Amino acid sequence: MQNSHPSNFDRTTVAISLIIVAALSAFFLTDTERAIAVAGDIFSLIAYNLGTPILWFGFAMVVIGFYFMLSKYGSIRMGNEKPEYSTFSYITMMALAGVGSGTVYWAFLEWSYYIKTPPFAIEAGSTLAHEWAVTYSLHHWGVTAWALYAISAVPIMYSYYVRKNPSLKISDVVKGMIKNETAGKVIGRIIDITYPIAVVFGLIIVLALGVPIVSASVAQLVGVTDGLSLKLAMLAVVAALLIISSFVGIEKGMQNISSYGTYCLIGLVAYILIFGPTLFILENTSTSLGMWASNFIHMSLYTDAIDQAKFPQNWTAYFWAYWMIYIPMMCVFVTKVSKGRTLREVIACMLGGGTAGTATLFAVVGSFMMKTQLDDKVNISQMVADGSASQSIVAALNTLPFPSVILAVFIVATFLLLVTTLDGSVFTVACQTQRVLDRNKNPATALKIFWCLVIIAIPAVFIIVDAPVGSMQSAILIFAAPLLVLLTFMITKTFGYIREDYGHLSAAEIEAMHKLETAPATSQSSVAEQAKAAATAA
Numbered sequence: 001m002q003n004s005h006p007s008n009f010d011r012t013t014v015a016i017s018l019i020i021v022a023a024l025s026a027f028f029l030t031d032t033e034r035a036i037a038v039a040g041d042i043f044s045l046i047a048y049n050l051g052t053p054i055l056w057f058g059f060a061m062v063v064i065g066f067y068f069m070l071s072k073y074g075s076i077r078m079g080n081e082k083p084e085y086s087t088f089s090y091i092t093m094m095a096l097a098g099v100g101s102g103t104v105y106w107a108f109l110e111w112s113y114y115i116k117t118p119p120f121a122i123e124a125g126s127t128l129a130h131e132w133a134v135t136y137s138l139h140h141w142g143v144t145a146w147a148l149y150a151i152s153a154v155p156i157m158y159s160y161y162v163r164k165n166p167s168l169k170i171s172d173v174v175k176g177m178i179k180n181e182t183a184g185k186v187i188g189r190i191i192d193i194t195y196p197i198a199v200v201f202g203l204i205i206v207l208a209l210g211v212p213i214v215s216a217s218v219a220q221l222v223g224v225t226d227g228l229s230l231k232l233a234m235l236a237v238v239a240a241l242l243i244i245s246s247f248v249g250i251e252k253g254m255q256n257i258s259s260y261g262t263y264c265l266i267g268l269v270a271y272i273l274i275f276g277p278t279l280f281i282l283e284n285t286s287t288s289l290g291m292w293a294s295n296f297i298h299m300s301l302y303t304d305a306i307d308q309a310k311f312p313q314n315w316t317a318y319f320w321a322y323w324m325i326y327i328p329m330m331c332v333f334v335t336k337v338s339k340g341r342t343l344r345e346v347i348a349c350m351l352g353g354g355t356a357g358t359a360t361l362f363a364v365v366g367s368f369m370m371k372t373q374l375d376d377k378v379n380i381s382q383m384v385a386d387g388s389a390s391q392s393i394v395a396a397l398n399t400l401p402f403p404s405v406i407l408a409v410f411i412v413a414t415f416l417l418l419v420t421t422l423d424g425s426v427f428t429v430a431c432q433t434q435r436v437l438d439r440n441k442n443p444a445t446a447l448k449i450f451w452c453l454v455i456i457a458i459p460a461v462f463i464i465v466d467a468p469v470g471s472m473q474s475a476i477l478i479f480a481a482p483l484l485v486l487l488t489f490m491i492t493k494t495f496g497y498i499r500e501d502y503g504h505l506s507a508a509e510i511e512a513m514h515k516l517e518t519a520p521a522t523s524q525s526s527v528a529e530q531a532k533a534a535a536t537a538a
Contacts, residue, residue, distance in 0.1 A: 009447055010192065010433045017196040017433075018454070024201070025458060029465055043318075046477040048310065050484070051317035052303050057484055058320040059300045061147035064491070065347050068154070072507035073498055074344030077514035078161040083340035091353035092262040093337055093420075094149075094330075103141065103358065104414050105209040108393045110137045111366045112373075112381045119302070119311040130374075134288040134366040138359050139299050140319040142292070146354035148320065150347045152327045153334040155490040157346070158497065160335055168332050168431050170195065174486070177493045191486075195328055195432050196451075198479045199425050200458055202325045207459035210418040211235060216390040217397075217411045221404060226391075228464065234415075235460050241419045242426060242452040247445060261416030268409050269364045275401050277371040284370065285363040321480035327487065332428040342514065372396045426451045 028035040068074050083090065111133035118129035119136065159165045159173045167173070171188035178184035214234050219226035273281055292299070302312050338346050373380045377399050383392035397406050429451045430443035437443055502510055 008435050008444070010435055013189075013192045013196070014433050016193050017200075020193070020197055021200050021454075021458060024197075025461060029461065042478050046321060046480055047313045047317050050321075050481060051313035053484065054317045054320050054324075054480065055301060055303065055312065057488070058144045058148060059297075061151045062144050062300070064151050065147040065351055068151075068347050069344050069351075072505070072510050073502060074347075075342055075507065075511040075514055076158075076162065076498070076502065077340070077342045077516075078157050078335075078346070079339045080514070080516070081340050082516060083338075085337060087349065087353075090337060090341075091349050091357070093424075094334060094350060095262075095354045095357050103361065104213060104417060105389070105393075106137070106141070107358075107362045107365045108369050108396070109380070109384055109389055110140070110362070111370055112384050114315075116381065117309075117311065117314075119304070119309075119315075121307045121309065130370065131287055131291065133370065134284060134363060135291045135295075136299070136315070137362045137366050138288055138292045139296070140316065141358040141362055142355045143296075143351055144300060144320065145323050145358075146350045147347075148323050148327060149330045149334065149354075150350040151491060152487050153331045153338075153346070154343065155494040156331045156335045157338055157343075158494050161339070162501070163497065168335060168437065170328055170331060170432065174490065177490065192432065194479070194482075196429050198325055199329055199429050200455060202329075203422065203425055203455055204459045204462055206418070206421055207235070207238075207456075208462065210414060211238075211459075211463065212390040213393060214411055214414050214418070216394050217407050217414070220394045220398070221407045221411065231463055232460065235456055235463070238415075238419055238422065239452060239456045242422055242456070243449055245419070245423050261413060261420055264409055264413035264416060265361065268406070268413050269361055271406055271409065272368050272400065273364050275406075276368045277375075280371045281364055281367040284367040288363060288367075289359070318477070321477045324480050324483050324487075325477070327483060328432075329425055329428045332431055333424045336427070340516075369393075369396055372399055422452075422455060425455060429455075 085093070114133040114136050115129050116124050118124060118126075118132055120132070122128050122132065156168070156170065156173055159176065160168060165173065165176060169192070171191040174191060175184035175188040178187065211231050211234050215230045216226050218224070218234070219230060224230065299316070302316070304310060304312050334346070334350075341349075369380055372378050378392060378395045380392045380396065383389065383395070394407070397403060397410060400406050426448050427443070430448045431437060433451075434443045434447055505513075
């Protein structure tokens with residue numbers, strides 16, 4: 001098939017991206033001390049100097065999200081046909097692709113960092129510090145985070161489904177928004193080259209957090225040594241599942257994996273809630289949700305201008321920037337799976353479903369871990385400080401009844417979350433490095449398998465040499481600055497297109513235009529023709 005022919009692959013982009021990735025990897029592996037210093041400088045530059053704009057951008061995405069859900073533009077449908085996936089599958093695929101195995105690490109352990117370095121000049125280790133710990137976890141993985149993904153996907157979805165631009169490549173969408181053709185080509189090429197680099201290095205931390213957790217749990221469950229061989233074996237299984245998923249396609253592969261992962265995660269949370277400190281979990285969840293709801297705007301815009309302890313820069317702005325690293329990946333992925341849904345449905349599912357899922361996970365699991373430490377069963381904070389974070393999770397789970405059962409469920413859930421995140425990444429990177437997709441807008445299987453191997457191989461090298469993945473996590477924040485500018489431009493231009501196409505229509509006219517019953521008669525019409533027909537009918 002022409003779709004699978006090597007000439008259809010953007011070999012220049014692939015080659016340049018791999019050369020840059022290899023060079024950066026070599027720098028970290030051969031001059032570790034200097035690499036750590038450079039990464040620290042980048043973190044300070046982005047988090048401290050751009051922290052406030054990043055906070056504003058995150059809050060603006062929430063405001064825009066609610067605007068779309070409440071305004072007449074929420075009825076605009078992404079393609080005049082029924083959705084491909086059930087609402088449950090739709091939410092789980094997006095949620096698991098967007099958060100992945102990194103969520104498990106932070107859900108279990110994020111609260112422990114805030115007890116030691118709390119916000120608002122609160123005394124470390126105090127009662128108030130404990131009350132704010134899970135609250136800030138909910139904030140960092142809640143509404144704002146999902147709004148970043150949802151609103152950033154709107155330009156791609158609108159370009160593809162409404163304006164009928166055939167490409168899913170971000171560079172092509174941006175080029176169409178720039179009037180100067182030469183400037184558009186240059187910027188488009190820069191996007192093509194940097195996209196795979198950002199995704200590959202972003203996934204280093206996903207694997208660096210996920211694989212040690214899985215290997216530590218497997219070692220405890222089957223009674224083997226948690227060494228390098230076990231970690232590499234886990235990576236090999238991940239690679240095999242990714243390749244299988246690439247063969248069967250996103251419709252069958254990732255949909256099933258994400259559903260099974262969700263069921264396991266729900267089982268894990270339910271088990272901890274029932275067999276753990278139930279009353280404490282419910283009480284602490286109630287307190288945390290109340291504090292989050294009543295302080296959301298304060299937490300969103302808090303910059304610590306007086307005390308200068310840099311909590312919002314070190315944590316809130318950092319998490320927003322880190323979520324932004326995956327926006328290019330999620331934009332394409334959300335567009336692919338959102339066919340047939342209105343803007344209102346897309347945003348409501350992401351903000352509502354995504355937030356509900358992560359809030360439940362973080363509240364239940366975080367409260368359980370906190371109580372485990374308060375009862376002196378496991379000194380979690382000390383284990384995290386000593387570099388035994390994964391082992392602290394296993395130790396805490398061992399305090400529950402039937403620890404072997406819960407460890408098995410935990411291993412499967414974490415593993416499937418990891419595969420789902422990587423599967424979404426493979427799909428979107430392959431889309432960006434192929435000139436023409438097939439008629440279903442899928443990239444060639446061979447290209448997906450190639451990126452499977454690359455995405456596994458680079459992090460594997462870092463794990464083998466025990467490289468400082470934490471410093472790489474800080475270094476990739478350098479992508480946050482250009483993303484801030486690029487996304488602002490894309491969202492502003494898309495608002496202009498929406499007003500141009502639908503601004504003169506009433507809410508009833510837009511809703512009538514995008515009713516599924518009228519789809520066969522209007523699916524091939526332009527937006528302008530549909531608008532004229534709706535206005536005439538009114």
